[in-house]
Amino acid sequence: MTDIALTPAAPDEDCLPQVTPISTALGQEVAATLAGTLKALADPLRLRMLSAIAADPRGESCVCDLADLADVSQPTVSHHLKVLRTVGLLDSERRGTWVWYSIAPGKSDAVAALLEGFAPAAVAPSMEPETTAAAELESMDEHIERLAADLANATSQLPRDTVTSIVRESYTALARSAKITRYLVPLSERFARQRLADLTRNRATAPPQVLFVCVANAGRSQLAAALTRSLSEGRVVARSAGSTPAAGIHPHVRDLVAEIDREAADEAFPKPLTDDAIRAADVVVTMGCGDACPVVPGVRYEDWAVGDPALASPEGLAAIRDDIATRVSRLLPTFTTE
Template sequence: MTDEVLTPSSPGEDCLPQVTPASTGLGQEVAATLAGTLKALAEPLRLRMLSAIAADPRGESCVCDLAELADVSQPTVSHHLKVLRTVGLLDSERRGTWVWYRVAPGKSAAVAALLEGFAPAVVAPSVEPETTAAAELEGMAVHIERLAADLSDATPQLPQETVTNIVRDSYTALARSAKITRFLVPLTERFARQRLADITRDRATAPPQVLFVCVANAGRSQLAAALTRSLSGGRVIARSAGSTPATGVHPHVRDLIAEIDPEAAGAAFPKPLTDDAIRAADVVVTMGCGDACPVVPGVRYEDWAVGDPALASPEGLAAIRDEIAARVSRLLTTLTTE
């Protein structure tokens, strides 16, 4: 038996060459620039500094403040900040003996995407889904239709078709980010009830309502809503939502909410942002979600630059809680005055 020698087939015989379009993926120059930026970010203290600067309510941070993040020398702090400035993420300005740093113009969205979207997704615990929502959709159809019928009976002022559409849409929206789907029906009921309450809200007689919006609805917006309910004694309705909801509330934030309101901690879950929630709110507070929140005439907007609890140390978590509580207290004062 002789050995068989295999030779590559020429084009047009047994196979065709696989051609990858030159436009697919990143170009060489873009990839090199991006790699340089990612290399600059590949250091924990630099990331913490960038996060602190981006979350500083003053819009900038003094190098003296950043030196408190770690037990390192002043030259080390300056070196790390220089690296971030070299790749174009930061701008600096000397005032007297101190240098102040801020996120460079045009880079706010990129920094927000890194800190608000990518970082929480990486550090979140991995949960293996029991099954996909699409696979269970058919089996849950009976439960969803029954829920739609029950909520339609409870909301006679709305057409049955409207209620049914809201229930179905609520289920679909929550299923997009669900990892474990066995809780989808009760979560759909709570979410749909909120949406129906928002649609039927009478501004003339209803108590003030505040909507807190962040990216994942897993940290600061949930915490702000819990503090609002607690500090107002239930006299102000507080909602929260996310432009890209996470699969669950961050464990550390859930613990904080449990201290504020034990019942609320068990009921908290990430919800997608809806136009109905915005229209129903007297005040919409954005917390790091950029331009994801549409502007509705007649609704008051505030933007709170506060740190992300999901990425904070225990001390930082307490500081974020206290800062949000102070902001909520001021907000409640204005709502009472109005």
């Protein structure tokens, strides 16, 4: 006889017992694997490390950063990270004396579901969803107000209302494409700081500046900006933007950007195209974004037809990187001859 799970029978034919075959339950092997993963997560410090890595705008965290989460020795930190890596939640890569950790490919959605869905419900199970959303919005608004005040105090060249408007616009623009809102405030600060620097840029004394624009700002333009910073040794300011920015940088491109320039990786996140970024640039390089860039007098425009990294194989991605590097090498000398 087949085992079944029954709800209590009712006399009404419209309320027949619900039958759920046992065969729909987790298989033994799947359940064992899942149990091992849950066991690995059953430690507060490991959960905090996982959330810190998932929230890092760079897409990865150094073991030296994670050591600050608790007053424990570095070997203890490494042990906990190894446990998370063993169950397949993390990937690791050694660079010099440090090891960098990132969410393993294919596990981002599962980690996000755990951190964004289950964690808030576990902490406040009785809170209504509407109440939680309202509280989050109020908290976010407070963060943005505080950020606007701080940046207004630090940017005396502009009226406070202008700075506040820039901060709010920056947050709103990034929020449109964000899938996870946990680090919207720090990203909004970086974006707002770039915009304020562009608005207050003095062409006569500032270093040369180039703006790379593609559709999603998740591949070509990010690579070009990183290569420009690296090949110019910081003597040329490189910005990037997208006509329709994506939610995040392509994972393979993110890794390449980190290899090219670790500092550039901190600023590598999709940003929308703004008029102030175009007006502040000496050169605007479009990379497949069509007519999205308005023409501003005094700004030189170039169009580079390069492949899309999101569609490329590893070999193709390397070829695209080399192609962009060659083009950047040709571009840099023009800043000194004009």
